[in-house]
Amino acid sequence: MTGSRDLTDIADRVVGWAADGEAVEAVVGRSRHTEVRAYEGDVESLSSAESMGVGIRVVLGDRQGFAYAATFDDDVLAETLAEARDNASFASPDPHVGLAEPDGVAVPTLDLFRPSLLQVPTEDKVAMALELEALVRAGDPRISGVESAEFVDAMGEACVASTTGIRSESASTACYVAVSCLAEEDGLTQTGFGFSVGGELGDLVPADASDDAVMRSTRLLGATKPASTRATVVLDPYVTAQVIAILGSTLSGEAVLKGRSPFAERLGDEVGSPLVTLVDDATNPLAYTASATDGEGLASRRTSLLADGVLQAFVHNAYTGRWAGTASTGNAVRGGFKSTPGVGCRALALAPGQLDQPALLRQVGDGVLVSSVIGMHSGVNPVSGDFSTGAEGLRIAGGELGAPLREFTIASTLQKMLRDVEAVGSDVDWLPMSAAGVSLVIRDVTISGT
Amino acid sequence: MAVIEEDVLSRVLGAALQGGGEFAEVFAEDKRSTSAVLDDGRIEELASGRDRGAGVRVISGETTGYAHTSDLSEAGLRAAAEAAGAAARRGGGGSNVVALDRQAVRHPSTVAIQPEDVAKATKVELLRRADEAARGADGAVRQVSARYGDSRRRILVANSEGLLTGDDQVRTLFSVGVVAAGDTGMQTGRQSVGHTVGFELFDRYEVEDMARKAASRAVTKLGARPAPSGEMPVVIGAGGGGVLFHEACGHGLEADLVAKGASVYRDRVGQQVASPLVTLIDDGTVADEWGCFGIDDEGSPAQRNVLIQDGVLTDYMWDVTRGRKEGRPRSGNGRRQSYQHLPMVRMTNTFLANGTEDPADIIAGTDHGVYVAQLGGGSVNTATGDFVFGMWEAYLIEDGVVTEPLREGNLIGNGPQVLTDIEALGDDFAMGSPGTCGKDGQGVPVGDGVPTLRVRSLTIGGTAA
Numbered sequence: 080m081t082g083s084r085d086l087t088d089i090a091d092r093v094v095g096w097a098a099d100g101e102a103v104e105a106v107v108g109r110s111r112h113t114e115v116r117a118y119e120g121d122v123e124s125l126s127s128a129e130s131m132g133v134g135i136r137v138v139l140g141d142r143q144g145f146a147y148a149a150t151f152d153d154d155v156l157a158e159t160l161a162e163a164r165d166n167a168s169f170a171s172p173d174p175h176v177g178l179a180e181p182d183g184v185a186v187p188t189l190d191l192f193r194p195s196l197l198q199v200p201t202e203d204k205v206a207m208a209l210e211l212e213a214l215v216r217a218g219d220p221r222i223s224g225v226e227s228a229e230f231v232d233a234m235g236e237a238c239v240a241s242t243t244g245i246r247s248e249s250a251s252t253a254c255y256v257a258v259s260c261l262a263e264e265d266g267l268t269q270t271g272f273g274f275s276v277g278g279e280l281g282d283l284v285p286a287d288a289s290d291d292a293v294m295r296s297t298r299l300l301g302a303t304k305p306a307s308t309r310a311t312v313v314l315d316p317y318v319t320a321q322v323i324a325i326l327g328s329t330l331s332g333e334a335v336l337k338g339r340s341p342f343a344e345r346l347g348d349e350v351g352s353p354l355v356t357l358v359d360d361a362t363n364p365l366a367y368t369a370s371a372t373d374g375e376g377l378a379s380r381r382t383s384l385l386a387d388g389v390l391q392a393f394v395h396n397a398y399t400g401r402w403a404g405t406a407s408t409g410n411a412v413r414g415g416f417k418s419t420p421g422v423g424c425r426a427l428a429l430a431p432g433q434l435d436q437p438a439l440l441r442q443v444g445d446g447v448l449v450s451s452v453i454g455m456h457s458g459v460n461p462v463s464g465d466f467s468t469g470a471e472g473l474r475i476a477g478g479e480l481g482a483p484l485r486e487f488t489i490a491s492t493l494q495k496m497l498r499d500v501e502a503v504g505s506d507v508d509w510l511p512m513s514a515a516g517v518s519l520v521i522r523d524v525t526i527s528g529t
Numbered sequence: 530m531a532v533i534e535e536d537v538l539s540r541v542l543g544a545a546l547q548g549g550g551e552f553a554e555v556f557a558e559d560k561r562s563t564s565a566v567l568d569d570g571r572i573e574e575l576a577s578g579r580d581r582g583a584g585v586r587v588i589s590g591e592t593t594g595y596a597h598t599s600d601l602s603e604a605g606l607r608a609a610a611e612a613a614g615a616a617a618r619r620g621g622g623g624s625n626v627v628a629l630d631r632q633a634v635r636h637p638s639t640v641a642i643q644p645e646d647v648a649k650a651t652k653v654e655l656l657r658r659a660d661e662a663a664r665g666a667d668g669a670v671r672q673v674s675a676r677y678g679d680s681r682r683r684i685l686v687a688n689s690e691g692l693l694t695g696d697d698q699v700r701t702l703f704s705v706g707v708v709a710a711g712d713t714g715m716q717t718g719r720q721s722v723g724h725t726v727g728f729e730l731f732d733r734y735e736v737e738d739m740a741r742k743a744a745s746r747a748v749t750k751l752g753a754r755p756a757p758s759g760e761m762p763v764v765i766g767a768g769g770g771g772v773l774f775h776e777a778c779g780h781g782l783e784a785d786l787v788a789k790g791a792s793v794y795r796d797r798v799g800q801q802v803a804s805p806l807v808t809l810i811d812d813g814t815v816a817d818e819w820g821c822f823g824i825d826d827e828g829s830p831a832q833r834n835v836l837i838q839d840g841v842l843t844d845y846m847w848d849v850t851r852g853r854k855e856g857r858p859r860s861g862n863g864r865r866q867s868y869q870h871l872p873m874v875r876m877t878n879t880f881l882a883n884g885t886e887d888p889a890d891i892i893a894g895t896d897h898g899v900y901v902a903q904l905g906g907g908s909v910n911t912a913t914g915d916f917v918f919g920m921w922e923a924y925l926i927e928d929g930v931v932t933e934p935l936r937e938g939n940l941i942g943n944g945p946q947v948l949t950d951i952e953a954l955g956d957d958f959a960m961g962s963p964g965t966c967g968k969d970g971q972g973v974p975v976g977d978g979v980p981t982l983r984v985r986s987l988t989i990g991g992t993a994a
Contacts, residue, residue: 118591118789125616126595128869146577150599155579162577169653171571201616224790226912227969261790261912268793270912304988307759337569338672339708341715419574457906457919458939458990462708462717467756467938467990469908469917486915488941488990490758525992527758527941 087248089151090240093135096160097242102138103160104178104241106374107131107151108416112233113201117208118225125205134416137163138177142170145419178243179375179397179407186378187362189371191251193279196232203280204230207256211285215260218293221300223263226270230256232280237416239376247376252278253367255511256288262296269302269485271295276367276511295450299471302483305528311446311501312489312524313439313475316508316516318449319429323514326493327359327424329461330384330392331410332399341464341494342390351388351497356430358383359394359410366426367511374413374420382408384424388497396422427514432503436518439504441478443520448473448480449489464493487528496521533557533583535629537603538687541585542627545610546689550589550617552853553610553627554688556826557583557601558868562680563644567656569672575649584868585609589617593850595871629693636823637816637831640699640727644679647728652677655736659705662737666744669751671715672708675740679728686828696823700974701730702963705740709747716753716936718746719921723963723974724817746903746922753934756923756991762898763940763987764891764926768959769903771977773984774809775879775966776907776916777944778802782811782836782844783862783874783968784851786911793914793945794842802842803948806884806982809837811846813861813877819963820877820976827863827872834860840948848874866971876966878976884954888981891953893929899989900924900931901940906964914944917990939990947984955981 086107093105109131116123132149133156144167148159170176212228232254240246257274273291275284314322334340342350361370361379370379375397383391395403396411399422411420434442449472458467467490474481491499504518538555545553559581566574583606584597594616596609644652659675679702685695704721720743722734765773781792794802803809813831815821822831827849835843848863851874864875892900905919923935960978 121591123591124593124595124871126871127612127616128595128597130869131599143574144576145574148578149580149582159577159579166575166577166649169565169572169575169649171573173571173573226786226789226791268790268912270791270910338710339715417578419576453908453910453915454906454917454919454939454941457908457917458937460717460937462715463750463937464714465937467919467992469915469939469941469990471915485913486941486943486988488758488917488939488988490756490938490990490992492992525758527988527990529760529988 086236086238087240089133090238093133093156093160094240094242096157102178102242104136104239106134106237106239106416108235108237110233110235112231113204115204115208115230117212117228120209122205132416133159135160135163136178136419137167139167141172141174141176142167143176144170147417175398175402177397177401178241179245179377179411180243181245182377182406184378184380186371189362189364189369191278191369193252196252196254196279197234199280204232207283207285211256211258211288214285214289215258215292218289219262219297221262221264221297222260222293223268224261226259226261228258245376247372249370249372254280254283256283256285258288258292260292260296262300264300267300269296269299274511298473299483299485302471302485304486305484305526307527307529309523310526311443311520311522313443313446313448314519314521315448315450316506316518317510318452319519320510320512320514320516321452321455323427323429324512325455325459325461327427327514329493330394330424331422332393332395332403333422335393336399336402339462345390348390349388350390351385352500353388354432354500354503355385355388355497357385357427359424359427361425363426365509366515367509368426368513373409374411377407377409380409394422394424396420425513428507429503429517431505431507431517433505434502435506436504439502439518439520440475440480442502443475444478446475447484447526448475466491466493466496487526490525490527499523533601533685535693537606538693539627539629541606541610542687542689544607545585545587545614548614548618550587550614552588552689554586554686555583555606556868557685558682560680560682561645562678564676564678565652565656566676567660568674570660572653572656575653580867582868583609585613586871587613587617588850592617593871597869627689628691629687630691632692632694634694634696634823634830636696637814637821638725642728643699644701644728645681655703655731659736659740662740663705663707663744666741667709667748669709669711669748670707670744671710674706676704678702684826686824688828692828694824694828698725698822699727700725701727703736703739705743707743707747709751711751713751716747716750718743718750721962723819725819725821726817749934750936753936755993756935756938757989757993758991760986760988762895762983762985764895764898764900764981764983765979766900766902767888767955767957767981768961768978770901770979771880771961772904772907772918772964774881774979775876775977776909776918777942777947778809779876779879780909781911781914781944782846784845784847785874787845788851791912797842798844800842801840802945803837803840804951805840806951806954807837807840807948808835808882810835810882811876811879815878818878818960818976819974825861825863826865827859829859829861829863831877832861846874846876848872864973866973870971873968875968875973876975880960880978881980883958883980884956886953886955888955888957891955891981891983892926892931895926895929895983898926899935900926909944915941916944917941940987941990942987947987950985951982952985953983957981
């Protein structure tokens with residue numbers, strides 16, 4: 080562990096190469112990760128990886144260009160800067176183009192780097208993957224196989240620096256165990272998954288991951304296809320998180336300004352049930368995607384998107400903030416050093432309600448619990464709002480979970496689902512994604528089956 | 530790419546096997562890419578990227594060790610080799626130096642114009658033309674985005690069996706997305722074309738045609754009614770529906786999933802798994818198609834594999850790991866996203882062989898159902914066989930006639946059931962749009978294709994009764 084000092088040196092050097100009259104931003108990143116997979120009591124694979132590189136953005140007047148290179152080699156970086164500069168000359172002039180500028184918002188102190196993770200011997204990582212696989216296999220006599228059982232750890236460091244005075248360093252560690260298993264009964268197979276996430280080894284609870292995977296796979300055994308109907312659905316926290324993430328994408332400044340959001344003209348309107356309060360807050364250390372700064376090096380901050388169903392705000396990076404006549408909300412997102420900053424929600428969470436899932440089920444009485452969805456990317460259109468996704472789950476009858484169901488879809492529109500929210504659970508679950516999970520009750524959803 | 534000397538490779542492979550281990554491999558990659566994006570009427574971004582590095586894999590017993598580096602010097606490669614060897618650590622002394630035998634490779638495609646030789650201004654001009662054509666296509670068009678992308682990926686594979694080979698893979702892609710708005714809100718349409726060729730792609734396709742197709746899809750959907758809900762016959766248009774087979778059975782025929790019991794097609798070789806109309810082929814040698822190459826990412830030449838012949842399952846797809854375990858030859862299906870990833874069993878171009886019926890008769894023979902002209906992406910749970918795919922362009926069929934357009938939604942079905950339910954196959958085979966297939970977090974380019982066909986019953990995930 081050399082610290083991100085050397086990354087900052089590289090970023091400073093690239094920024095120092097800026098010619099007169101041009102603005103340059105360098106994002107320098109390095110990450111390491113280890114992945115151990117266990118299979119049938121043995122190590123199936125062990126991979127270790129380190130990747131690094133520099134992304135360079137050049138703004139010349141009102142044009143922007145970008146190039147990246149997956150190396151720290153000075154000659155290549157000089158070439159990459161030249162390439163970015165050349166690329167800028169082909170961009171259309173755009174008065175809003177520009178790098179982020181320091182905005183005075185204090186960078187929060189978040190404890191996201193756990194040096195202890197870097198000290199873990201490989202044997203311990205292997206042992207944890209093997210333990211997880213063994214737990215699942217022993218978890219229920221109906222478990223017929225473990226498709227994958229893995230331990231993964233990752234360390235990432237980055238520095239963003241620019242001629243406009245940005246200079247931000249960040250470093251974080253994360254690790255998780257994840258398992259996906261098969262359960263079999265009467266010749267029919269079902270699958271389940273589970274995981275446990277943390278910042279260091281001691282945070283991980285393989286038994287939780289195992290219990291989830293075993294429960295998810297075995298409770299679906301014997302599942303049948305339901306008849307088509309309209310019903311009240313209860314989304315499991317993991318499903319809610321995926322729905323919220325798509326909703327968040329419709330609230331990005333870019334989608335709004337470019338006319339691709341169904342909520343573009345709705346600021347200040349009551350677009351959802353009064354039960355819906357949605358916040359984006361990457362400063363929350365509980366969030367898996369917590370980070371002190373955004374992809375342009377500005378401080379992360381809390382943005383209230385929906386309060387009691389009323390649309391409060393959209394999220395912005397420096398570019399869309401300028402275009403919208405406001406300012407960045409610290410929502411520049413980028414996929415490492417290989418891309419320019421986009422704009423998006425970073426750590427979404429619904430304000431929780433009063434009831435846990437069993438109490439919600441009793442309140443619903445009759446309906447469907449959706450335990451997993453498939454095909455969100457193919458059946459949900461964040462521009463039109465049309466929503467349709469494959470689903471598995473359990474019937475809710477008399478306030479209790481009943482027969483397992485499979486091979487059906489749930490459909491509505493994002494706009495209508497927001498209005499049809501009947502309850503938000505109290506069971507907030509910080510999942511390894513950019514949105515937190517919570518049980519969510521939505522009425523009048525179309526179930527397509529037989 | 531920076532050439533790695535043959536004797537360096539020999540020594541690195543030797544070092545990889547030093548701690549014991551039966552198989553070692555060096556995979557080196559040098560990829561350059563360009564992308565240009567137009568959105569909201571402006572050329573937003575022209576970006577260039579360079580990725581270069583090597584991964585070393587060591588297989589020892591049941592264990593695979595893997596490490597990669599962006600340092601292609603002998604010292605860098607040896608460090609990766611030692612890390613991979615240690616990861617696979619299992620007893621026994623090792624071999625030392627591996628003798629390599631360079632293999633000639635015949636790439637299915639020839640590249641007429643290297644994209645790197647084309648001026649950036651020429652690439653950017655394509656985007657402007659597409660923008661203009663889409664906006665001019667209909668007054669309801671509100672927003673247009675277009676993307677140009679090219680990549681040149683040079684790879685080298687050397688392994689302890691003595692193999693030394695390489696490939697030069699050039700791909701060019703263009704896509705257009707359109708938003709149209711009307712009284713019913715907004716709708717989207719898109720069109721993309723991609724081939725394993727150079728810039729001559731644009732001698733074969735007019736970007737204006739692509740733009741107008743995308744615009745027409747968006748505008749048509751403004752008048753669309755909600756898709757129905759429930760089971761009904763579905764006719765899938767030629768070229769528009771290959772993803773159906775990619776999801777319904779392609780993934781389930783990948784030997785790694787089969788071996789782990791995570792496939793409904795396990796233990797079914799030699800059995801009737803589909804309607805006798807179905808002959809399914811995976812073929813990495815189809816010239817110019819998005820999923821073609823000279824060698825796969827383990828150095829095996831691309832080949833044509835018949836997976837299902839007249840409804841009977843003939844074979845699975847294989848890579849080095851699964852082939853070694855089961856004493857099987859590789860089938861040219863070992864692929865990886867980049868040098869940072871371990872290869873897995875992956876599809877290439879997966880398609881259905883042509884049928885004999887007139888596609889017009891297939892539609893006319895459908896009383897009440899849905900005609901899907903273009904499928905979107907899909908997903909599958911290979912263990913249960915349940916899969917979904919999106920419909921980006923679909924219509925009702927009423928009394929044998931294609932009528933009203935439908936809004937978007939997913940279709941859901943079960944692979945083995947759908948394969949048996951294929952009841953009509955047209956004579957109008959066409960390859961479809963370029964796709965990126967995701968598995969275990971790795972994306973690789975794949976192609977697909979089908980003639981017009983009818984499935985007896987699929988569940989349409991709409992909202993209408």
